[in-house]
Amino acid sequence: MTDRKSIWVSIEHTDGRIADVSLELTGKARDLADQLGYEVVGLVCGYEVDELAWEVIRHGADRVLLADHPELAHYRTLPYARIAITEARKRRPEIFLVGGTPNGRDFAPRVASALRCGLTADCTELQIGDYHVRREGRTYKDLLYQIRPAFGGNLVATIVNPNTRPQMATVREGVMRMPAADPSRMGVVEPVTSEFEPGDFALEVLSREVRHSTVRLKDAPVIVSGGAGISDADEFALLRELANLLGGEVGASRAAVDAGMIGREYQVGQTGTTVRPRLYIAAGISGAVQHRAGMDESSKIIAINTDPNAPIFQIAHYRVVGDAAEVLPMIIKAVRERAIDGRAAE
Amino acid sequence: MTDSRPIDSVVLVKQVPDTHHITGDAMTRDGTMNRSALPAIFNPEDLNALEMAVQIRERHGGTVSVITMGPPKAANILRESLWRGADRVVLLTDRRFAGADTLATSVVLQKAVEKIGRYDLILAGRQAIDGDTAQVGPQTAEKLGIPQITYAESILEIAGGRITARRALDSGSEIVRCQMPCLLTVVGSANMPRPPSVRRQIAGKLAATPGEYAAIRKQWPEFETDGALEEHLTAHDLRIPVWTADDIGVTADSIGLAGSPTQVHKVNFVILESTESKTIQPTPEAIAAMVAELVHEYIVG
Ligand SMILES: Cc1cc2nc3c(=O)[nH]c(=O)nc-3n(C[C@H](O)[C@H](O)[C@H](O)COP(=O)(O)OP(=O)(O)OC[C@H]3O[C@@H](n4cnc5c(N)ncnc54)[C@H](O)[C@@H]3O)c2cc1C
Numbered sequence: 001m002t003d004r005k006s007i008w009v010s011i012e013h014t015d016g017r018i019a020d021v022s023l024e025l026t027g028k029a030r031d032l033a034d035q036l037g038y039e040v041v042g043l044v045c046g047y048e049v050d051e052l053a054w055e056v057i058r059h060g061a062d063r064v065l066l067a068d069h070p071e072l073a074h075y076r077t078l079p080y081a082r083i084a085i086t087e088a089r090k091r092r093p094e095i096f097l098v099g100g101t102p103n104g105r106d107f108a109p110r111v112a113s114a115l116r117c118g119l120t121a122d123c124t125e126l127q128i129g130d131y132h133v134r135r136e137g138r139t140y141k142d143l144l145y146q147i148r149p150a151f152g153g154n155l156v157a158t159i160v161n162p163n164t165r166p167q168m169a170t171v172r173e174g175v176m177r178m179p180a181a182d183p184s185r186m187g188v189v190e191p192v193t194s195e196f197e198p199g200d201f202a203l204e205v206l207s208r209e210v211r212h213s214t215v216r217l218k219d220a221p222v223i224v225s226g227g228a229g230i231s232d233a234d235e236f237a238l239l240r241e242l243a244n245l246l247g248g249e250v251g252a253s254r255a256a257v258d259a260g261m262i263g264r265e266y267q268v269g270q271t272g273t274t275v276r277p278r279l280y281i282a283a284g285i286s287g288a289v290q291h292r293a294g295m296d297e298s299s300k301i302i303a304i305n306t307d308p309n310a311p312i313f314q315i316a317h318y319r320v321v322g323d324a325a326e327v328l329p330m331i332i333k334a335v336r337e338r339a340i341d342g343r344a345a346e
Numbered sequence: 347m348t349d350s351r352p353i354d355s356v357v358l359v360k361q362v363p364d365t366h367h368i369t370g371d372a373m374t375r376d377g378t379m380n381r382s383a384l385p386a387i388f389n390p391e392d393l394n395a396l397e398m399a400v401q402i403r404e405r406h407g408g409t410v411s412v413i414t415m416g417p418p419k420a421a422n423i424l425r426e427s428l429w430r431g432a433d434r435v436v437l438l439t440d441r442r443f444a445g446a447d448t449l450a451t452s453v454v455l456q457k458a459v460e461k462i463g464r465y466d467l468i469l470a471g472r473q474a475i476d477g478d479t480a481q482v483g484p485q486t487a488e489k490l491g492i493p494q495i496t497y498a499e500s501i502l503e504i505a506g507g508r509i510t511a512r513r514a515l516d517s518g519s520e521i522v523r524c525q526m527p528c529l530l531t532v533v534g535s536a537n538m539p540r541p542p543s544v545r546r547q548i549a550g551k552l553a554a555t556p557g558e559y560a561a562i563r564k565q566w567p568e569f570e571t572d573g574a575l576e577e578h579l580t581a582h583d584l585r586i587p588v589w590t591a592d593d594i595g596v597t598a599d600s601i602g603l604a605g606s607p608t609q610v611h612k613v614n615f616v617i618l619e620s621t622e623s624k625t626i627q628p629t630p631e632a633i634a635a636m637v638a639e640l641v642h643e644y645i646v647g
Binding site: 014077078081101102103105106108109110112113114116117118119120121122131145146150151154155156157158159160161162163164199202203204205206207208209210211213222246264265270271278279289292299300301302311313314315316317318319320321322323326327330331333334335337338339 | 363365447448449452476477478479480481482483484485487488489491493494495496497510515516517518519520521522523524525528606607608609610611612613614615616618621622623624625626627628629630633634636637638640641643645646647
């Protein structure tokens with residue numbers, strides 16, 4: 001154990017593979033820790049997973065707390081939370097980052113509640129900064145700025161936890177960049193003992209079915225997304241057709257998902273997936289700040305919208321003011337013809 | 347196969363602004379939201395939680411209590427809960443609750459549940475649409491010292507003091523068995539919430555908190571005094587009780603803004619740097635030219 005201040009990252013893994021979001025957060029923690037002179041600590045719970053610990057170090061951690069126990073073989077709220085709570089009480093991390101996955105969203109609030117600390121969900125940016133409270137005549141130094149779209153309008157809020165530790169935040173996959181692994185990085189793997197209480201096993205998993213999602217929005221070179229401006233399934237099929245033609249995927253706004261046009265795993269945005277494709281086509285999407293948070297780093301953006309004042313147009317490279325039902329077939333036709341021309345030219 | 351023992355449930359619900367139907371009037375010129383212009387609705391997944399609780403009661407007997415923390419007008423979703431099958435509702439309202447983050451909210455819910463006393467299950471929606479955080483359920487479970495089943499989609503069995511449920515995750519599903527009492531957060535795919543029953547709506551149309559008596563008496567002048575109305579409501583089980591911080595025994599420093607470890611440091615406008623952009627006419631020619639340009643730049647093709 002050291003007295004150095006630390007930033008923790010909860011490391012999620014399935015079938016011997018670390019979730020991308022955990023490594024992305026390890027990279028982010030490294031950046032923040034370098035600014036502050038802190039140490040980056042990965043928390044790994046599992047069974048026979050020491051190899052994973054080294055991978056966390058290669059991605060930027062200085063230390064891994066490794067809880068290795070048969071009862072930890074698969075994620076379960078209470079045993080995993082027990083380890084985190086016990087160790088956090090002992091070691092007092094300054095910051096604790098958790099991936100915004102289903103397990104992370106199950107785990108983080110449980111831990112935050114036990115530690116009586118603040119937790120901000122689905123941050124789209126993390127920074128270090130000061131917080132001046134005029135009423136107390138006091139400045140809190142080096143807090144974690146937890147930045148996320150604010151409800152309503154074109155706003156982002158910076159949330160801080162001045163008085164409680166750790167400062168906890170969840171971040172979705174793809175928001176932070178994946179750091180490159182450095183095979184020569186050194187670090188310490190520190191086993192921690194698991195002291196469970198009987199109540200920690202109140203829940204047993206009888207069966208588990210892992211569906212390897214075929215949706216890889218994050219890696220798609222082209223994404224054709226639809227929003228509430230897409231009126232029906234037939235029109236949504238146009239998006240699919242165009243996405244297929246361009247070798248890409250379809251995506252959606254939360255409004256389209258809520259309308260039942262497509263599954264939740266296709267949602268782009270703050271509480272969906274963050275994407276950075278070569279080309280993002282937004283059809284019938286207004287461009288709410290929560291949606292833009294997940295796609296505004298796309299290399300090229302085409303927006304199709306009947307409302308010339310839709311905010312999406314402010315970040316679009318190509319602005320098509322028109323009805324998606326008419327414009328999409330035109331794009332499909334143009335792409336088809338290009339493909340034929342292209343082949344003819346070869 | 348089912349247990350004969352009745353199951354008492356407490357459902358945690360929230361009134362939220364309807365973010366799905368943000369209309370033109372809801373946005374101010376500077377791009378912020380005029381919250382009062384948004385209709386307030388029953389948080390959608392909380393309806394799924396309520397429906398699940400009602401189905402459990404239909405199968406096993408027992409009771410369904412519904413509680414919400416919110417402003418006085420949150421009584422609307424409690425009335426709706428009665429029409430949708432709740433046996434009993436409680437409004438948790440107090441100026442000192444205002445400004446609560448998820449942790450401070452969970453303290454109030456914990457104390458309210460403890461005041462209700464006996465329960466086997468706590469049910470809540472997976473998340474509320476105004477924040478999508480999914481935090482209050484697990485935080486309340488932790489405070490109550492009970493296990494949690496998040497993302498619950500269906501209940502397979504309740505027997506021998508244990509519940510078996512299916513969890514729906516993006517990455518697959520799990521079937522878990524958990525000792526009761528425990529807390530479930532329920533996903534939208536769990537069920538189709540039945541509409542409010544007309545019979546219950548007629549029977550329960552007067553359901554009200556004491557704060558609403560004046561408004562009700564304006565509509566139904568036959569109640570000449572608050573006392574007369576109160577007597578009628580109490581006799582028909584239509585009095586919606588209101589609990590304040592003092593009623594549930596929470597200290598001022600653990601609730602509301604004061605009890606919230608998270609603080610808003612600042613709220614910024616997103617300044618959109620206007621990207622270099624081209625306006626494309628919605629004509630086949632202009633679209634073809636755009637596609638040609640994208641091909642040329644190796645963006646597509
Ligand atoms: C906590 C929280 C988290 C959220 N997370 C996300 C998220 O991750 N992702 C997300 O997308 N949203 C998210 N949202 C919701 C977000 O605020 C918006 O409500 C949502 O993005 C709106 O979707 P939309 O643009 O499809 O619908 P709308 O805003 O209703 O826009 C529809 C657009 O279609 C246009 N249109 C209508 N007809 C046509 C037509 N025939 N042709 C072309 N255009 C047409 C309209 O002019 C309008 O601009 C979140 C909200 C909250 C509160």
